[in-house]
Amino acid sequence: MPVESRTSLLDVMRARGLRMTEQRRTLVEVLECAEKHLDADEVFRRARERDPSIHRATIYRTLNLLKKMGLVDELDLMHVAGDRHYYEIRPSVFHIHLVCTRCGAVEEPGGPFWEELKAKVRRDTGFRPEAARMEMGGLCRDCQSPEDAIRA
Amino acid sequence: MPVESRTSLLDVMRARGLRMTEQRRTLVEVLECAEKHLDADEVFRRARERDPSIHRATIYRTLNLLKKMGLVDELDLMHVAGDRHYYEIRPSVFHIHLVCTRCGAVEEPGGPFWEELKAKVRRDTGFRPEAARMEMGGLCRDCQSPEDAIRA
DNA sequence: CTAACTGCAAACCTTTTGCATTGAC
DNA sequence: GTCAATGCAAAAGGTTTGCAGTTAG
Numbered sequence: 001m002p003v004e005s006r007t008s009l010l011d012v013m014r015a016r017g018l019r020m021t022e023q024r025r026t027l028v029e030v031l032e033c034a035e036k037h038l039d040a041d042e043v044f045r046r047a048r049e050r051d052p053s054i055h056r057a058t059i060y061r062t063l064n065l066l067k068k069m070g071l072v073d074e075l076d077l078m079h080v081a082g083d084r085h086y087y088e089i090r091p092s093v094f095h096i097h098l099v100c101t102r103c104g105a106v107e108e109p110g111g112p113f114w115e116e117l118k119a120k121v122r123r124d125t126g127f128r129p130e131a132a133r134m135e136m137g138g139l140c141r142d143c144q145s146p147e148d149a150i151r152a
Numbered sequence: 153m154p155v156e157s158r159t160s161l162l163d164v165m166r167a168r169g170l171r172m173t174e175q176r177r178t179l180v181e182v183l184e185c186a187e188k189h190l191d192a193d194e195v196f197r198r199a200r201e202r203d204p205s206i207h208r209a210t211i212y213r214t215l216n217l218l219k220k221m222g223l224v225d226e227l228d229l230m231h232v233a234g235d236r237h238y239y240e241i242r243p244s245v246f247h248i249h250l251v252c253t254r255c256g257a258v259e260e261p262g263g264p265f266w267e268e269l270k271a272k273v274r275r276d277t278g279f280r281p282e283a284a285r286m287e288m289g290g291l292c293r294d295c296q297s298p299e300d301a302i303r304a
Numbered sequence: 305c306t307a308a309c310t311g312c313a314a315a316c317c318t319t320t321t322g323c324a325t326t327g328a329c
Numbered sequence: 330g331t332c333a334a335t336g337c338a339a340a341a342g343g344t345t346t347g348c349a350g351t352t353a354g
Contacts, residue, residue: 019308019353040343055311060344062309067231074231078285083319083343085235098279109277121288125261127250129290133230136285141278171328171333192318207336212319214334235344236318 008032009071009089016069023058026051037075037086037106063087070131078137080104094118094132100140107140160184161223161241168221175210178203189227189238189258215239222283230289232256246284252292259292 009028014020030038030046038046044059066072067087075086078099094114098107118129161180166172182190182198190198196211218224219239227238230251246266250259270281 021309021353023310053311057312057345058310064345076228078283079226083237085343096273098273098277098281100279101282107277107279109273109279121248121250121261124263125250125259126293127252127259127261127288127290128296129250129288130253131230131289132287133289134284134286136273136279136281137283138279138281144280173328173334175335205336208318209320209337210335216320 009066012071013066018065022051023047023054024062026054027059027062031072031087031089034088037077037088039084039086041084043087073131073133075133075135077106078135080137090131094134097135098140099135099137100143101137102139102143105140105142161218164223165218170217174203175199175206176214178206179211179214183224183239183241186240189229189240191236191238193236195239225283225285227285227287229258230287232289246286249287250292251287251289252295253289254291254295257292257294 009032010020010025013024013028018024026047027043029050030043034046040059040063043063044054044056047054047059063072063074067074071090072087073090075088075097076083077086077097078101080099080101081104093110094117095108095110098109100106114132117132121127121129161184162172162177165176165180170176178199179195181202182195186198192211192215195215196206196208199206199211215224215226219226223242224239225242227240227249228235229238229249230253232251232253233256245262246269247260247262250261252258266284269284273279273281
């Protein structure tokens with residue numbers, strides 16, 4: 001959701017030789033304008049608002065395609081709201097998702113974790129990380145009771 | 153999968169007041185003996201080998217129960233093998249899952265990440281982490297070509 | 305022109321649920 | 330004995346697929 005990709009996903013898709021259809025333009029618009037994480041159904045509903053003829057299967061197919069190409073990430077946000085999957089345009093900077101298990105709020109604090117962690121893992125294990133997903137469940141500031149706040 | 157929990161899950165369940173049925177004993181056995189991460193269907197198949205009368209719904213219900221009680225974790229391992237969910241007994245020490253996007257191998261290097269990270273997140277954001285999931289996709293040592301190995 | 309993409313509808317797979325029965329405590 | 334847990338079967342999600350028609354390059 002950090003939307004500040006200077007080049008639109010559309011450009012990347014074009015550059016990779018994908019055909020640019022009206023439906024794909026619509027879908028990308030929906031993803032780029034999202035103010036929160038959307039599951040496939042929500043993406044579909046928003047896309048249909050812009051283009052009532054767009055079909056659910058197209059949403060799934062395109063989302064899968066972009067996922068396979070590494071252009072969007074699929075999240076499950078600790079399954080706090082059921083087994084839905086959420087999609088976001090692959091951010092250039094790795095970030096954590098903090099999911100409140102009480103109210104469902106999702107925060108995404110920034111940080112230099114990714115490069116550090118990637119280097120560390122590579123060094124320690126020989127594994128070469130390409131993508132990462134990190135989600136923490138817990139209580140957001142607003143959902144912590146006084147007692148919660150005390151037991152650090 | 154780090155199986156070395158000195159006290160069996162069964163004891164914890166008993167201590168928390170859950171009824172100990174034959175089916176639950178079977179399911180825990182399956183989880184504790186698993187040599188890799190199992191999805192619900194695989195858990196079901198292995199449980200049925202030990203007790204042919206056990207029902208799928210029981211597996212799902214119990215897995216959900218244990219998940220809600222924080223005794224097992226649900227993983228998706230970067231969706232490398234489709235949208236399956238995998239289950240593991242909640243390890244006492246937080247660990248990362250490294251999932252090879254080529255061969256599907258899963259590594260779990262140890263490390264003191266969890267306490268450090270938990271403290272850092274709490275300090276930086278006010279969020280109080282209770283559970284974490286961290287998965288990295290990439291290439292395991294065996295799947296890296298010489299060129300891969302070079303471009304660190 | 306042709307391969308890629310889409311809409312449609314049906315199939316698929318996984319998970320959940322209501323209900324009567326069984327069994328743990 | 331009582332309430333929780335189970336088996337069963339049906340329903341509910343959510344996602345995928347085959348096919349014929351459409352369209353981008």
